[in-house]
Amino acid sequence: xxxxxxxxxxxxxxxxxxxxxxxxxxxxxxxxxxxxxxxxxxxxxxxxxxxxxxxxxxxxxxxxxxxxxxxxxxxxxxxxxxxxxxxxxxxxxxxxxxxxxxxxxxxxxxxxxxxxxxxxxxxxxxxxxxxxxxxxxxxxxxxxxxxxxxxxxxxxxxxxxxxxxxxxxxxxxxxxxxxxxxxxxxxxxxxxxxxxxxxxxxxxxxxxxxxxxxxxxxxxxxxxxxxxxxxxxxxxxxxxxxxxxxxxxxxxxxxxxxxxxxxxxxxxxxxxxxxx
Numbered sequence: 001x002x003x004x005x006x007x008x009x010x011x012x013x014x015x016x017x018x019x020x021x022x023x024x025x026x027x028x029x030x031x032x033x034x035x036x037x038x039x040x041x042x043x044x045x046x047x048x049x050x051x052x053x054x055x056x057x058x059x060x061x062x063x064x065x066x067x068x069x070x071x072x073x074x075x076x077x078x079x080x081x082x083x084x085x086x087x088x089x090x091x092x093x094x095x096x097x098x099x100x101x102x103x104x105x106x107x108x109x110x111x112x113x114x115x116x117x118x119x120x121x122x123x124x125x126x127x128x129x130x131x132x133x134x135x136x137x138x139x140x141x142x143x144x145x146x147x148x149x150x151x152x153x154x155x156x157x158x159x160x161x162x163x164x165x166x167x168x169x170x171x172x173x174x175x176x177x178x179x180x181x182x183x184x185x186x187x188x189x190x191x192x193x194x195x196x197x198x199x200x201x202x203x204x205x206x207x208x209x210x211x212x213x214x215x216x217x218x219x220x221x222x223x224x225x226x227x228x229x230x231x232x233x234x235x236x237x238x239x240x241x242x243x244x245x246x247x248x249x250x251x252x253x254x255x256x257x258x259x260x261x262x263x264x265x266x267x268x269x270x271x272x273x274x275x276x
Contacts, residue, residue, distance in 0.1 A: 158176075165200075168197070178191070191214040195207045196230070226260055229260040229263060233267070241271070245271065
């Protein structure tokens, strides 16, 4: 009986021990499953972090490119502003020079009168006759006065005629200046104002020829851009759009940064041509 009791206690102990082991095993399996799940979640988080890092790098690169583009645009804008300042300064100097010329011309003005003829009563044939002797006596002092003018005064006199709207007299004065003083520094300017005087009188072809002469004789003149621009505008005025566009494009490409180039570009845009 005692032995049977011992056997029963032993079996109970074994059963209890087996149940505890099984419960412990279940707990370990659950812990492993939880660890696997955590590991999977960790892998997902790492993948999200990698994607987030890649997106952040893309945004950083994009921002750097945008900053570079902005810096380039700011630099271009600064250069444009500097060019405009330079052009404005040059224009200011020219206006000051013109103002000084006009002031000097007013101070030393010599009034050149046109030839005067005297009409006498009708002759026997009923026609009026002209006193040519008196005309010649008036023209000689006027011509002598012009011949005695120094170059600067002759130039100023012609320029004042232009400013007053006496375009024909201005063209004659500048022609006389070129005839008498062909080697001065103002030869290109004289040609330019002759062209402007012709343009003001709607003498398109004559003006184009003068501006062409200026460009051929003085290719490096500060009036070259203006002469080229005027040629383009005059061709357009004469309904020759082909030559007009060619000359305006030449201004843009050969004289960049000048006010004439900007005017040419605006005119081309008005014709439907976008020139960079």
